[in-house]
Amino acid sequence: xxxxxxxxxxxxxxxxxxxxxxxxxxxxxxxxxxxxxxxxxxxxxxxxxxxxxxxxxxxxxxxxxxxxxxxxxxxxxxxxxxxxxxxxxxxxxxxxxxxxxxxxxxxxxxxxxx
Amino acid sequence: xxxxxxxxxxxxxxxxxxxxxxxxxxxxxxxxxxxxxxxxxxxxxxxxxxxxxxxxxxxxxxxxxxxxxxxxxxxxxxxxxxxxxxxxxxxxxxxxxxxxxxxxxxxxxxxxxxxx
Numbered sequence: 001x002x003x004x005x006x007x008x009x010x011x012x013x014x015x016x017x018x019x020x021x022x023x024x025x026x027x028x029x030x031x032x033x034x035x036x037x038x039x040x041x042x043x044x045x046x047x048x049x050x051x052x053x054x055x056x057x058x059x060x061x062x063x064x065x066x067x068x069x070x071x072x073x074x075x076x077x078x079x080x081x082x083x084x085x086x087x088x089x090x091x092x093x094x095x096x097x098x099x100x101x102x103x104x105x106x107x108x109x110x111x112x113x114x
Numbered sequence: 115x116x117x118x119x120x121x122x123x124x125x126x127x128x129x130x131x132x133x134x135x136x137x138x139x140x141x142x143x144x145x146x147x148x149x150x151x152x153x154x155x156x157x158x159x160x161x162x163x164x165x166x167x168x169x170x171x172x173x174x175x176x177x178x179x180x181x182x183x184x185x186x187x188x189x190x191x192x193x194x195x196x197x198x199x200x201x202x203x204x205x206x207x208x209x210x211x212x213x214x215x216x217x218x219x220x221x222x223x224x225x226x227x228x229x230x
Contacts, residue, residue, distance in 0.1 A: 032216055043118075043205050043221030044157070051216075087157075091216075100145055100164065100209070101173070102219060104157035 004088045009109045012078045020073040020108055022088030027068050032091045034102070035062065035073050037084040044087065044104075047073065083112045116140065118222035120206050126228045129198060135191045135225045139208030146189050147209075147219060148181055152202035160204075163189065164211070193227075201229045 005023040012018040024033065035047040048055055048062045050071070055062040061074040075082055087107040091100075119138040127133055139146050148160040159173040163183045174180070178196075183189040193200055203226050207219040 034218075041223070043207070043223050044219075045221065046218035049216055049218065100217075101147060101159040101162050101170065102149075102157075102207075103159065104149075106156055 004090060004105050006086070006088055006105065006108045008106065009111070012075075012082075012110060012112050014080060014112055014114050015077050018075040018078045018082070018110065020075075020086050020088075020110065021070065022072070023070045024088070024090055025069045027090060028092065030092065033062065033064060033068075033071050034089045034091050035060070036087045036089065036102070036104075037082075038087070038107070039081075039084045047086070049091075078110075078112045080112050080114060083110055085109050118206055118208055118220050120204075120222035120225050122225060123223070124226045124228075126230065127196060128230050130195055132192065132194045133196055133227065135193075135204050135227070137189045137191070137206030137208075137222060139187065139189070139206070140220055142210070143208035143220070144186065144211045145209045145217070145219075146183055147207040148189070148191050149205045149207065150202045151205060151224070155202075157205070160191070196227075196229045198229045201227055203227070 032049050032051050034049040036044040037047050038044045048060050050062045063072045085107040087104050089102050121136045144165045146163045149157050151157045161181045162170040178194045181191045203224040205224040207221045209217040209219045
């Protein structure tokens, strides 16, 4: 499985944008880039995913490098509730009705200061 | 709507006992996953069910672990003869289907298992 590399931790100030980087230099052409986050004492929560183009949803934006070897999750205005561990995960397409499991790395622990 | 429900939320048991953990997926979700999260090990995949296909058991750490999914809905993870290293949070997730890699997984809040 292709691996991802993320910083162990990052800090942000409330109401400022946050850019969470992820490197995935061995990504294959059929790998989707997924982001999940895990708030304290909760299960992981889906944030966003993409393949080649940048993506936006109500939670965040995902910027994907042209060579797809890196990506950045962007929280436009951090709130205290965004303090969590953020996981960047590559999901391989393994064929119909196969695969689907998520391989979690260590993630980035984001702290948000008021 | 209702999310993934897991029970119990906490379980304390003695070493050597068997435990059963339950997962109710989101209605209509055909794919169901079990993961566990322990200190120092992070989140690791255990087993995955997709419809009527044979489950992917590649993540189960030993033959003391088993899981079943009845009627394509509720799933039970069973750990026999529990050991202290089984202490962890056991997480269940479901998704619309694993046919394509872009279906997000929806997680429950897990069962915290403590082995004395």
